[in-house]
Amino acid sequence: xxxxxxxxxxxxxxxVWLLPLRPFAVASTAFLVALAxxxxxxxxxxxxxxxxxxxxxDEQQSWFSDLHVSYHVGLYGFSLWLVGMSVVVLAAATGYxxxxxxxxxxxxxxxxxxxxxxxxxxxxAQDLLLFYVFWEAMLVPLYFLVGVWGGPGRLRATLLFVIYxxxxxxxxxxxxxVLGISQGTFDLVxxxxxSSDWIFLGFVAAFAVKAPLFxxxxxxxxxxxxxxxxxxxxxxxxxxxxAAFGFLRIAIAKFPGPTADFRTPILVxxxxxxVYGSLLAFRAPxxxxxxxxxSLAQMGLIxxxxxxxxxxxxxxxxxxxxxxxxxxxxxFLIAGAVERRAATGELQALGGMARGRPALATVLMTTGVIxxxxxxxxxxAGEFAILAGVFTTGWGYAVVGxxxxxxxxxxxxxxxxxxxxxxxxxxxxxxxxxxxPAELGIIVPLVLCxxxxxxxxxxxxxxxxxxxxxxxELAGSR
Amino acid sequence: MIASLATPTIDWFALAAPLSLLAAGAVNLLSAVLVPRGDxxxxxxxxxxxxxxxxIAFAVALYQQTPDxxxxxxxxxxxxxxxALTSVIIAGCGLxxxxxxxxxxxxxxxxxxxxxxxxxxxxxxxxxASAGTLLTLFLGLEWFSISLYILCAIDRELVGSLEAGLKxxxxxxFGSAMLLFGSALVYGATGRLEFHEIAxxxxxxxxxxxxxxxxGLALIIGGLGFKASAAPFHMWTPDVYEGAPTxxxxxxxxxxxxxxxxxxxxxxVTAFPQExxxxxxxxxxxxxxxxAVGNLAALVQTSLKRLLAYSSIxxxxxxxxxxxxxxxxxARALLYYLIPxxxxxxxxxxxxxxxxxxxxxxxxxxxxxxxxxxxPLLGGGMTVFMLGFAGFPLTGxxxxxxxxxxxxxxxxxxxxxxxxxxxxxxxLYYYLGVIRAMYFRPSEELQLAAVAGGSPPRELLLxxxxxxxxxxxxxxxxxxxxxxxxxxxxxxxxxx
Numbered sequence: 001x002x003x004x005x006x007x008x009x010x011x012x013x014x015x016v017w018l019l020p021l022r023p024f025a026v027a028s029t030a031f032l033v034a035l036a037x038x039x040x041x042x043x044x045x046x047x048x049x050x051x052x053x054x055x056x057x058d059e060q061q062s063w064f065s066d067l068h069v070s071y072h073v074g075l076y077g078f079s080l081w082l083v084g085m086s087v088v089v090l091a092a093a094t095g096y097x098x099x100x101x102x103x104x105x106x107x108x109x110x111x112x113x114x115x116x117x118x119x120x121x122x123x124x125a126q127d128l129l130l131f132y133v134f135w136e137a138m139l140v141p142l143y144f145l146v147g148v149w150g151g152p153g154r155l156r157a158t159l160l161f162v163i164y165x166x167x168x169x170x171x172x173x174x175x176x177x178v179l180g181i182s183q184g185t186f187d188l189v190x191x192x193x194x195s196s197d198w199i200f201l202g203f204v205a206a207f208a209v210k211a212p213l214f215x216x217x218x219x220x221x222x223x224x225x226x227x228x229x230x231x232x233x234x235x236x237x238x239x240x241x242x243a244a245f246g247f248l249r250i251a252i253a254k255f256p257g258p259t260a261d262f263r264t265p266i267l268v269x270x271x272x273x274x275v276y277g278s279l280l281a282f283r284a285p286x287x288x289x290x291x292x293x294x295s296l297a298q299m300g301l302i303x304x305x306x307x308x309x310x311x312x313x314x315x316x317x318x319x320x321x322x323x324x325x326x327x328x329x330x331x332f333l334i335a336g337a338v339e340r341r342a343a344t345g346e347l348q349a350l351g352g353m354a355r356g357r358p359a360l361a362t363v364l365m366t367t368g369v370i371x372x373x374x375x376x377x378x379x380x381a382g383e384f385a386i387l388a389g390v391f392t393t394g395w396g397y398a399v400v401g402x403x404x405x406x407x408x409x410x411x412x413x414x415x416x417x418x419x420x421x422x423x424x425x426x427x428x429x430x431x432x433x434x435x436x437p438a439e440l441g442i443i444v445p446l447v448l449c450x451x452x453x454x455x456x457x458x459x460x461x462x463x464x465x466x467x468x469x470x471x472x473e474l475a476g477s478r
Numbered sequence: 479m480i481a482s483l484a485t486p487t488i489d490w491f492a493l494a495a496p497l498s499l500l501a502a503g504a505v506n507l508l509s510a511v512l513v514p515r516g517d518x519x520x521x522x523x524x525x526x527x528x529x530x531x532x533x534i535a536f537a538v539a540l541y542q543q544t545p546d547x548x549x550x551x552x553x554x555x556x557x558x559x560x561x562a563l564t565s566v567i568i569a570g571c572g573l574x575x576x577x578x579x580x581x582x583x584x585x586x587x588x589x590x591x592x593x594x595x596x597x598x599x600x601x602x603x604x605x606x607a608s609a610g611t612l613l614t615l616f617l618g619l620e621w622f623s624i625s626l627y628i629l630c631a632i633d634r635e636l637v638g639s640l641e642a643g644l645k646x647x648x649x650x651x652f653g654s655a656m657l658l659f660g661s662a663l664v665y666g667a668t669g670r671l672e673f674h675e676i677a678x679x680x681x682x683x684x685x686x687x688x689x690x691x692x693x694g695l696a697l698i699i700g701g702l703g704f705k706a707s708a709a710p711f712h713m714w715t716p717d718v719y720e721g722a723p724t725x726x727x728x729x730x731x732x733x734x735x736x737x738x739x740x741x742x743x744x745x746x747v748t749a750f751p752q753e754x755x756x757x758x759x760x761x762x763x764x765x766x767x768x769x770a771v772g773n774l775a776a777l778v779q780t781s782l783k784r785l786l787a788y789s790s791i792x793x794x795x796x797x798x799x800x801x802x803x804x805x806x807x808x809a810r811a812l813l814y815y816l817i818p819x820x821x822x823x824x825x826x827x828x829x830x831x832x833x834x835x836x837x838x839x840x841x842x843x844x845x846x847x848x849x850x851x852x853x854p855l856l857g858g859g860m861t862v863f864m865l866g867f868a869g870f871p872l873t874g875x876x877x878x879x880x881x882x883x884x885x886x887x888x889x890x891x892x893x894x895x896x897x898x899x900x901x902x903x904x905x906l907y908y909y910l911g912v913i914r915a916m917y918f919r920p921s922e923e924l925q926l927a928a929v930a931g932g933s934p935p936r937e938l939l940l941x942x943x944x945x946x947x948x949x950x951x952x953x954x955x956x957x958x959x960x961x962x963x964x965x966x967x968x969x970x971x972x973x974x
Contacts (some may be wrong), residue, residue: 062959063958063959064877064958064959064962065959066807066810066962066966067881067884104851129880132871133871133872133876134871136870136871136876137870137871137872139870140865140870140872143910143913144913144917147914147917147918148917148918154918155914155918158914158918159907162906162910163903163906163907166903166906167903170899170900170902170903171899173880173883173899174883174892174895174896174899177880177883177884177887177895178887178892178895180884181884181887181888
């Protein structure tokens with residue numbers, strides 16, 4: 001059943017590639033598969049027993065036995081929520097592409113579905129090598145999606161993106177080999193904790209690049225700017241969360257000793273990223289830049305929560321991962337919609353779009369207000385929990401984090417006013433339409449999810465780590 | 479007098495694979511004379527394909543019926559699963575190479591001889607795969623090398639073909655001479671030719687630091703290094719790979735490397751176990767040199783064949799890590815790695831051959847623009863092969879790399895794992911560069927006249943060869959367990 005979550009999109013990809021379908025049929029098939037994936041997740045959610053600790057719905061099948069590598073997948077409470085966020089965002093992204101129309105649809109939608117399968121696989125993998133397999137498998141469709149369907153600077157952007165992520169990933173591969181061979185198994189559940197700083201740093205390198213953690217973010221602005229809107233939404237909404245997931249599932253859970261040793265430098269870097277990203281977001285000249293740098297800042301915040309290594313911080317981080325996934329996906333899709341109308345994302349040339357476009361104004365306003373963590377929003381709940389969690393580690397981090405909420409308000413309000421208010425910019429014509437029903441149908445569900453979470457953040461915070469002492473449980477049985 | 483010479487009993491079954499290929503070559507030579515010119519191409523290629531198919535069948539049977547290895551024919555030949563598995567891999571390469579060769583634009587003058595030589599090269603390799611003495615080692619090596627020298631130069635209308643043949647002849651002859659000289663020194667030191675007897679003599683007489691023996695060992699490693707095109711014995715590789723007819727390059731890059739690497743493993747482990755401290759370091763150094771040279775030089779290539787040539791040097795480096803590990807896991811890793819490697823290598827050169835025929839000129843990175851979109855199967859195949867070389871998951875290349883790195887770590891050489899990882903990172907630039915050239919650039923950038931008459935003729939055989947290579951490359955990722963079991967049994971022929 002868990003395997004179905006991976007196989008459904010991969011099978012969809014094969015159908016799209018191999019059957020000679022017409023472009024419209026291809027796109028609609030892909031969208032339907034993405035929706036079916038969401039339905040499958042809802043079904044899993046309904047059957048998930050939150051009162052029970054440990055791995056659920058796990059399936060194991062030996063892959064090669066001499067090195068004890070197996071296909072082992074399963075779900076924890078927090079990974080269930082992250083999978084949910086991912087499939088929702090990916091369905092929205094696929095739907096957006098369907099609506100916007102993409103060249104070479106068979107290749108495009110096949111890759112999109114493959115990406116879905118790989119991303120879900122990373123969250124489900126309970127074997128180190130399997131984790132790496134999905135992690136790398138995810139890079140291939142992304143490479144094509146950015147490199148073929150991206151903007152004019154896509155070649156440079158893909159190069160940067162791939163070099164950065166692969167440099168990190170390969171260090172992780174070395175770590176995986178050393179850890180797996182020395183422990184005699186690659187299974188995440190069967191293996192125990194480890195105290196090697198070097199192995200830990202290999203994993204951290206991969207996750208820190210992917211997140212990205214300051215100062216490894218050089219690939220981020222160009223990649224997010226050059227990708228098409230829905231791919232940026234996936235990159236910033238989902239792919240970055242995989243890195244945070246990796247921090248939690250492997251780095252923190254498997255390496256308690258090194259985590260304690262390296263906690264201060266990581267927390268400091270996260271705090272730097274938070275402030276630096278926020279400031280850059282405030283100064284960025286274009287829509288995508290603001291969202292990209294705010295993503296850097298938010299990942300810093302999430303990392304703060306994770307490396308607080310206490311229940312409050314972890315719960316907050318998981319909630320914020322879901323929040324930010326939905327928020328930044330929604331923002332990127334809105335940015336894509338704005339760019340389609342104005343043919344530019346430069347804030348200078350935009351403005352005044354609220355007049356006569358109530359739907360756009362409402363959606364952007366709602367998302368923006370949640371993003372800047374207005375009290376009562378789910379982002380507020382997440383950030384509050386993170387700050388409270390990290391406060392016990394050091395009050396300085398909490399102060400930086402609190403300041404960052406102010407920065408968030410600054411850059412978000414600047415974005416909102418630059419797009420919606422002021423006098424109409426030179427790129428905004430009268431003819432530019434409001435959001436179409438199809439666009440609303442894609443973006444509004446994301447916003448609705450956020451509103452539901454705002455009303456009931458405990459849905460996640462009380463159901464991510466049901467038993468409390470989850471870190472010992474994640475650390476494995478040995 | 480003659481009657482008193484003891485002649486060994488001959489185990490024909492152990493020789494069945496090379497013999498069937500020899501026979502195929504002989505039939506082809508006859509067909510060069512007897513079959514009318516118009517039918518020669520079809521007949522010769524079918525005969526060669528049958529020869530290779532028979533070789534696969536015999537090698538598989540040999541594998542199944544030889545659970546424990548032993549020497550046959552006065553220990554000249556080692557009948558074991560290692561040799562059988564290597565023969566299967568070689569013959570597989572040969573079969574694919576026949577598919578790639580079929581529509582090569584070559585004059586009909588020598589077409590039957592071409593396939594005869596292709597079969598004989600394979601015969602020499604399958605013979606070499608089970609060599610048990612220094613003499614059969616040299617014999618097998620020269621046997622397939624001479625066939626390949628001619629194959630490289632056979633297409634006289636191809637610019638650079640003759641040059642390639644000549645270069646290969648001279649440099650390859652040098653390598654063979656090194657191997658022969660090394661063998662002579664080892665024979666001088668130990669008085670024996672059989673691999674296991676050499677080891678026995680070394681331990682009996684305490685020769686493990688004998689200067690003669692060590693010098694001989696070094697020369698043998700060097701001689702085999704030439705054939706495996708490992709740095710610093712790689713100088714011929716780019717020129718020969720570029721100049722030779724592409725199907726020949728495809729065959730060479732897969733089969734020659736496979737047999738040379740397996741023989742390196744066999745000789746070092748069976749004949750020189752006492753010198754393991756020396757040769758593990760030497761092989762690791764050669765591996766590092768190959769990784770450095772292959773990867774760095776490949777970064778700046780514009781000709782696709784040269785790029786793949788340098789990539790094959792770096793791939794040899796990865797596989798040598800398995801040998802340098804000197805453990806059962808390393809042997810298994812090498813044998814496993816060879817399976818997807820050969821498929822990727824033959825497949826990639828097959829795609830190059832197809833593009834060459836389409837454009838009628840050498841393939842550069844520029845002339846790949848738009849290729850992926852225009853030819854979905856070939857472009858997709860090339861993508862799979864490049865990702866496989868680069869070690870991305872969903873290809874056997876990933877598992878192969880994982881295994882060799884694991885073997886190096888098990889040997890205690892974490893630094894070698896790091897070197898391999900760094901080399902992989904560097905290699906991404908050019909492997910992904912090929913994909914970028916095929917897909918990311920619109921074909922309008924292709925500064926060539928459009929191919930006359932729309933799409934080129936369907937080359938069914940070449941496309942099936944590429945498809946088969948894709949299946950092996952991807953299939954070996956999913957079927958790791960059965961393949962690794964086969965490799966483990968094969969590796970058990972060696973004592974670690």
